[in-house]
Amino acid sequence: SPAIPRAYLCRRFTPAVEAAIHDRYDLRLNEDDSILEAGQIIANARGAQVLFVSATETISAEVLRALSPTLKYVATLSVGYDHIDMAAARALGIRILHTPDVLSHACAEIAIMLMLNACRRGYEADRMVRSGQWPGWGPTQLLGRGLTGRRLVIFGMGRIGREIAARARPFGLEIHYHNRTRLSPEHESGAVFHGTLDEAVKVADILMIAAPGSPEIKGAINASRIALLPENAVVVNISRGDLVVDDALIAALVSRRVFAAGLDVFANEPEIDQRYRTLDNVFLTPHIGSATHETRDAMGWLLINGLDDVRHGRTPSNLLA
Numbered sequence: 132s133p134a135i136p137r138a139y140l141c142r143r144f145t146p147a148v149e150a151a152i153h154d155r156y157d158l159r160l161n162e163d164d165s166i167l168e169a170g171q172i173i174a175n176a177r178g179a180q181v182l183f184v185s186a187t188e189t190i191s192a193e194v195l196r197a198l199s200p201t202l203k204y205v206a207t208l209s210v211g212y213d214h215i216d217m218a219a220a221r222a223l224g225i226r227i228l229h230t231p232d233v234l235s236h237a238c239a240e241i242a243i244m245l246m247l248n249a250c251r252r253g254y255e256a257d258r259m260v261r262s263g264q265w266p267g268w269g270p271t272q273l274l275g276r277g278l279t280g281r282r283l284v285i286f287g288m289g290r291i292g293r294e295i296a297a298r299a300r301p302f303g304l305e306i307h308y309h310n311r312t313r314l315s316p317e318h319e320s321g322a323v324f325h326g327t328l329d330e331a332v333k334v335a336d337i338l339m340i341a342a343p344g345s346p347e348i349k350g351a352i353n354a355s356r357i358a359l360l361p362e363n364a365v366v367v368n369i370s371r372g373d374l375v376v377d378d379a380l381i382a383a384l385v386s387r388r389v390f391a392a393g394l395d396v397f398a399n400e401p402e403i404d405q406r407y408r409t410l411d412n413v414f415l416t417p418h419i420g421s422a423t424h425e426t427r428d429a430m431g432w433l434l435i436n437g438l439d440d441v442r443h444g445r446t447p448s449n450l451l452a
């Protein structure tokens with residue numbers, strides 16, 4: 132029988148998933164779950180045919196070249212693959228697997244959580260009670276912005292965007308979206324399409340950023356687009372931090388031109404722009420969109436099953452290249 136393939140695991144996955152990987156591979160792993168630099172990945176994963184990563188590892192052409200030709204597969208515990216040099220992988224014949232679909236529900240839940248907390252001032256409300264500084268109920272205390280009858284614009288109406296739309300409709304929000312291409316009527320389910328991001332932003336009482344991270348839309352939410360938002364808009368980002376120009380969003384939050392923001396993702400995580408920490412009108416979470424027990428297990432299984440498939444000559448739906 133052929134030798135058991137060697138695998139390297141850059142981060143600690145859930146116990147059930149790690150056990151399943153152990154069953155299939157000669158596994159080495161990064162015991163302490165630290166975030167590895169390129170040089171460490173190259174040194175630790177030498178000899179591995181399969182490399183398990185997450186979006187915290189930058190899988191550059193340098194890393195792929197150094198581990199090639201032994202390395203055959205990179206399996207990332209993320210739907211996003213902006214941290215992987217796909218062109219280099221293709222050129223080297225390294226196949227990439229990711230985790231679409233199974234995390235869409237969890238990410239949509241966090242999107243709704245951020246939207247509600249930004250609109251209804253969740254951070255300030257919690258702090259008022261927790262600090263013991265609540266003076267008692269007041270007629271103008273902590274007034275937020277309601278959702279009913281307002282427009283939610285989803286930038287990036289993919290698998291996650293559509294799950295957000297489905298959960299937002301019952302709040303009485305009118306759903307609009309901008310996407311590279313217009314969806315089929317079935318996927319659109321009555322959402323209003325805008326062919327340009329500018330047109331979409333102009334009507335966004337709530338702007339929900341759910342587009343996949345990519346160089347083409349880096350900095351798309353910049354000062355001129357933020358200036359197009361209606362008064363008292365709310366901005367939510369569950370995608371990638373670099374879609375937003377922090378200087379522009381922070382200026383608009385400080386001036387209250389933008390009412391509030393809900394952010395799960397940041398440029399340069401975890402070294403976020405420190406000004407966010409000082410603002411009352413932001414609700415912040417540390418990149419937990421897919422962080423549920425069920426979803427992280429499902430993400431891991433999708434990678435394991437996809438690798439089983441591809442090693443047996445089948446083409447799993449989560450194979451990128």
Ligand code: 8YV
Nearest residue numbers: 185186187208209210211421
């Ligand atoms: C991941 C994510 O958990 O799937 C993605 O693209 O951003 C998250 O679901 C995180 O990036 C770690 O890989």
